Amino acid sequence: MSSNKTISGFSKLSKTGKIKWVVENFFKDPEHVMHELKSWWHHDKEQQRLLDGFSENTISNFPMPFGIAPNFLINGKTYAVPMVIEESSVVAAASSAAKYWLDRGGFHAKVLGMKKLGQVHFSWRGKAEKLESVFDELKEELRKDAAPITANMEKRGGGVLDIELVNLTHLEPNLYQLKVSFDTRDSMGANFINSVLEEFAKTLDRFISFHPIFDENEERDVNIIMSILSNYTPECLVRAWVECPVADLGTFSGGYTAQSLAEKFAKAVRIARLDPHRATTHNKGIFNGIDAVVLATANDFRAIEACAHTYAARDGQYRSLSQCTVENGIFRFWLDIPLALGTVGGLTKLHPIAKHSLELLGHPSAEELMEIIACVGLAQNFAAVRSLVTTGIQQGHMKMHLANILNHLGANEQESEKVMQHFEGKVVSFTGVREYLDAVREGAGVKV
Amino acid sequence: MSSNKTISGFSKLSKTGKIKWVVENFFKDPEHVMHELKSWWHHDKEQQRLLDGFSENTISNFPMPFGIAPNFLINGKTYAVPMVIEESSVVAAASSAAKYWLDRGGFHAKVLGMKKLGQVHFSWRGKAEKLESVFDELKEELRKDAAPITANMEKRGGGVLDIELVNLTHLEPNLYQLKVSFDTRDSMGANFINSVLEEFAKTLDRFISFHPIFDENEERDVNIIMSILSNYTPECLVRAWVECPVADLGTFSGGYTAQSLAEKFAKAVRIARLDPHRATTHNKGIFNGIDAVVLATANDFRAIEACAHTYAARDGQYRSLSQCTVENGIFRFWLDIPLALGTVGGLTKLHPIAKHSLELLGHPSAEELMEIIACVGLAQNFAAVRSLVTTGIQQGHMKMHLANILNHLGANEQESEKVMQHFEGKVVSFTGVREYLDAVREGAGVKV
Numbered sequence: 001m002s003s004n005k006t007i008s009g010f011s012k013l014s015k016t017g018k019i020k021w022v023v024e025n026f027f028k029d030p031e032h033v034m035h036e037l038k039s040w041w042h043h044d045k046e047q048q049r050l051l052d053g054f055s056e057n058t059i060s061n062f063p064m065p066f067g068i069a070p071n072f073l074i075n076g077k078t079y080a081v082p083m084v085i086e087e088s089s090v091v092a093a094a095s096s097a098a099k100y101w102l103d104r105g106g107f108h109a110k111v112l113g114m115k116k117l118g119q120v121h122f123s124w125r126g127k128a129e130k131l132e133s134v135f136d137e138l139k140e141e142l143r144k145d146a147a148p149i150t151a152n153m154e155k156r157g158g159g160v161l162d163i164e165l166v167n168l169t170h171l172e173p174n175l176y177q178l179k180v181s182f183d184t185r186d187s188m189g190a191n192f193i194n195s196v197l198e199e200f201a202k203t204l205d206r207f208i209s210f211h212p213i214f215d216e217n218e219e220r221d222v223n224i225i226m227s228i229l230s231n232y233t234p235e236c237l238v239r240a241w242v243e244c245p246v247a248d249l250g251t252f253s254g255g256y257t258a259q260s261l262a263e264k265f266a267k268a269v270r271i272a273r274l275d276p277h278r279a280t281t282h283n284k285g286i287f288n289g290i291d292a293v294v295l296a297t298a299n300d301f302r303a304i305e306a307c308a309h310t311y312a313a314r315d316g317q318y319r320s321l322s323q324c325t326v327e328n329g330i331f332r333f334w335l336d337i338p339l340a341l342g343t344v345g346g347l348t349k350l351h352p353i354a355k356h357s358l359e360l361l362g363h364p365s366a367e368e369l370m371e372i373i374a375c376v377g378l379a380q381n382f383a384a385v386r387s388l389v390t391t392g393i394q395q396g397h398m399k400m401h402l403a404n405i406l407n408h409l410g411a412n413e414q415e416s417e418k419v420m421q422h423f424e425g426k427v428v429s430f431t432g433v434r435e436y437l438d439a440v441r442e443g444a445g446v447k448v
Numbered sequence: 449m450s451s452n453k454t455i456s457g458f459s460k461l462s463k464t465g466k467i468k469w470v471v472e473n474f475f476k477d478p479e480h481v482m483h484e485l486k487s488w489w490h491h492d493k494e495q496q497r498l499l500d501g502f503s504e505n506t507i508s509n510f511p512m513p514f515g516i517a518p519n520f521l522i523n524g525k526t527y528a529v530p531m532v533i534e535e536s537s538v539v540a541a542a543s544s545a546a547k548y549w550l551d552r553g554g555f556h557a558k559v560l561g562m563k564k565l566g567q568v569h570f571s572w573r574g575k576a577e578k579l580e581s582v583f584d585e586l587k588e589e590l591r592k593d594a595a596p597i598t599a600n601m602e603k604r605g606g607g608v609l610d611i612e613l614v615n616l617t618h619l620e621p622n623l624y625q626l627k628v629s630f631d632t633r634d635s636m637g638a639n640f641i642n643s644v645l646e647e648f649a650k651t652l653d654r655f656i657s658f659h660p661i662f663d664e665n666e667e668r669d670v671n672i673i674m675s676i677l678s679n680y681t682p683e684c685l686v687r688a689w690v691e692c693p694v695a696d697l698g699t700f701s702g703g704y705t706a707q708s709l710a711e712k713f714a715k716a717v718r719i720a721r722l723d724p725h726r727a728t729t730h731n732k733g734i735f736n737g738i739d740a741v742v743l744a745t746a747n748d749f750r751a752i753e754a755c756a757h758t759y760a761a762r763d764g765q766y767r768s769l770s771q772c773t774v775e776n777g778i779f780r781f782w783l784d785i786p787l788a789l790g791t792v793g794g795l796t797k798l799h800p801i802a803k804h805s806l807e808l809l810g811h812p813s814a815e816e817l818m819e820i821i822a823c824v825g826l827a828q829n830f831a832a833v834r835s836l837v838t839t840g841i842q843q844g845h846m847k848m849h850l851a852n853i854l855n856h857l858g859a860n861e862q863e864s865e866k867v868m869q870h871f872e873g874k875v876v877s878f879t880g881v882r883e884y885l886d887a888v889r890e891g892a893g894v895k896v
Contacts (some may be wrong), residue, residue: 039490039491043487052851055535055539057539061512061514062743063801071455090504092459117725121726123715171722270620277678282679284751306732309766312758313758316863318757350856352508360477408498427640
């Protein structure tokens with residue numbers, strides 16, 4: 001291997017040039033790796049070019065399994081939900097929960113708000129009361145100057161909702177912000193919001209520099225620090241729920257009656273409300289479902305995650321996003337989660353599979369997609385907690401993990417059966433399975 | 449379209465059977481969609497079967513761009529970092545920050561702890577002091593019974609570190625937990641931890657049922673609620689940092705001197721410490737980098753996200769994960785983040801591209817991967833904040849988004865140039881671009 005591990009102008013190389021440099025300088029078997037990386041390219045050059053355009057310095061495609069969770073009854077409408085996830089059991093669990101609730105009235109969801117947010121952060125040494133006294137005038141200027149940018153969004157029924165002056169000088173000397181709320185309709189709105197905010201920043205700068213109310217010198221100096229959307233949108237919120245008489249829950253493995261299952265389930269959810277260590281894992285399970293649909297529809301899972309986790313910590317302690325009650329014979333399980341999603345804009349129409357995801361869901365509006373995704377999160381959470389409080393989760397996980405490894409090692413049916421027998425109730429590791437399989441293949445399985 | 453939107457036994461259908469049911473019941477042009485979904489399958493059936501095994505009900509592969517950010521100097525070693533991300537500018541920004549710090553001593557990182565956690569939650573009506581008085585005895589039993597499961601991990605230098613009894617009866621009647629800490633070496637450890645905990649639960653149940661210290665009747669009744677790892681691992685922590693004399697920062701677009709840039713940069717980071725609305729977006733940017741490498745190495749980004757966001761809220765307010773100081777002429781920018789990662793186990797060796805990611809990084813240990821990923825997060829944050837406090841981010845974003853759309857619409861060079869000219873400084877929307885491009889193509893570009 002050469003030691004040429006730094007490079008100038010990498011981004012200017014052709015795709016093949018990039019791969020060549022990477023495999024020659026970092027891999028033991030460059031030819032083989034190059035062949036494997038190229039094997040994942042799409043055969044249609046235009047499709048591949050489109051995909052490469054989404055990011056930079058691309059050399060291959062990273063394939064994620066695209067699966068379907070059918071039988072989701074949500075607000076009376078039936079969906080087959082597209083899910084992109086590399087973790088085993090997630091799609092199976094969502095499907096199982098969907099089927100379970102299909103017979104019990106299905107899932108329900110309601111959007112509680114669609115408000116997006118953005119901020120212009122600035123430093124200013126002037127008197128706050130002066131700025132407040134002319135703030136209405138400033139707002140008018142801000143809206144007027146941004147009109148060319150907001151016109152189209154207004155035609156679609158959205159736009160700037162409100163502009164607020166926030167004084168943060170008690171936390172940091174001279175620090176203020178314009179806190180702006182938006183309605184961005186069916187788009188996630190990041191580009192729109194950032195464009196408006198950058199325009200607002202220019203207007204703010206000019207307004208303070210030239211308005212006669214401000215004294216000469218330092219009161220005219222405003223320092224725009226940054227203008228950017230906030231991914232924390234607690235009022236872009238959706239509620240999803242399931243409910244049924246406790247008696248209708250049925251019986252469960254482990255010999256649970258409906259009543260005992262309901263109470264144990266509710267207790268498990270309460271634990272996730274009161275213990276942050278449990279809350280993190282509980283919410284992680286919700287996101288297994290949520291992110292899978294977010295990815296499948298080419299939305300941005302980092303934005304979704306950051307927002308909802310901040311929301312989970314809003315009262316000063318990190319808590320479960322879902323809640324459960326068993327009262328007056330009714331089992332009720334629900335989830336409040338902020339989800340800033342788009343069904344137009346971004347990659348939604350551009351990604352070759354994501355566009356089919358949206359068609360599969362019946363071309364939903366952003367509100368409908370919020371409802372669908374919140375329900376999938378709730379379904380995932382239901383399946384996980386049900387499994388945790390009854391059989392435990394390891395049984396299923398280990399079985400799937402073992403099957404993956406056997407698959408990878410090319411085990412035939414007979415070999416697989418022997419290995420599965422051996423590992424029943426044991427911890428599955430790649431090395432352990434390979435060693436045992438080797439032994440089976442050498443006809444020495446019994447000795448291991 | 450038929451209205452056969454629910455189904456029994458979907459998971460039992462063949463892959464082609466699944467696609468057929470989906471396209472026939474949910475799509476307007478079933479043949480075309482089936483063809484497109486199939487076009488993303490890998491031509492090698494074994495490769496495709498492996499990938500399908502990772503999840504359930506799979507019908508296609510969802511391709512994510514696999515890109516390279518070269519020139520990452522971390523603890524004196526140079527890496528080309530694999531990144532899987534669908535968002536434009538992320539890989540370009542990481543590469544730019546890597547190159548920038550390559551000339552300024554590179555990135556530094558240090559693992560501060562590797563402790564993983566798990567919990568056995570249980571209800572019990574007995575006297576806490578009694579259980580505490582025999583807890584050492586219980587611990588011995590727990591370790592002994594789990595020995596067949598822990599033996600292999602102990603050979604690798606890991607295992608159960610400590611077992612603690614946590615009394616939560618002040619929060620919920622009769623609620624306790626075993627809080628268990630683990631060293632899982634180079635594996636993320638979820639399967640190992642869950643297997644140990646489920647074994648612990650059995651021992652706990654038996655111990656309380658039969659130990660002579662407990663009175664008959666209700667003191668012998670323990671109710672195991674659930675046994676599961678905690679994804680919140682604040683002591684599985686890594687610190688990443690960059691530092692250099694302020695003078696060495698150079699000059700920046702917008703006419704910033706090194707000193708003024710450093711101060712403005714530090715102020716932007718302080719704002720993300722004190723304002724949760726900004727903190728969410730700031731940390732989201734860090735995760736743009738982190739998740740891209742987490743995905744590329746087949747680690748679980750939901751686990752990583754849930755953990756670090758909980759950590760960001762640990763003092764009662766959600767805050768920036770990174771911090772910055774400008775003191776005594778030194779610019780210092782750092783990030784503390786818990787990252788529970790694996791470089792063995794799970795899909796790391798199984799995913800056809802992820803295994804090459806790990807080879808590209810030189811087959812790192814889990815500790816080394818923690819350091820690499822924390823540095824990529826810091827690099828991403830550096831690039832984002834630098835861009836925010838100087839030119840703003842829209843200029844670059846809009847350009848890339850426009851290029852994607854033109855690409856999708858098959859615009860030639862001449863057409864692209866006209867459209868780009870028109871949209872300079874304007875908000876880019878798919879519909880807007882298509883309409884203008886149509887006009888250009890009809891030779892009527894000037895009228896729009």
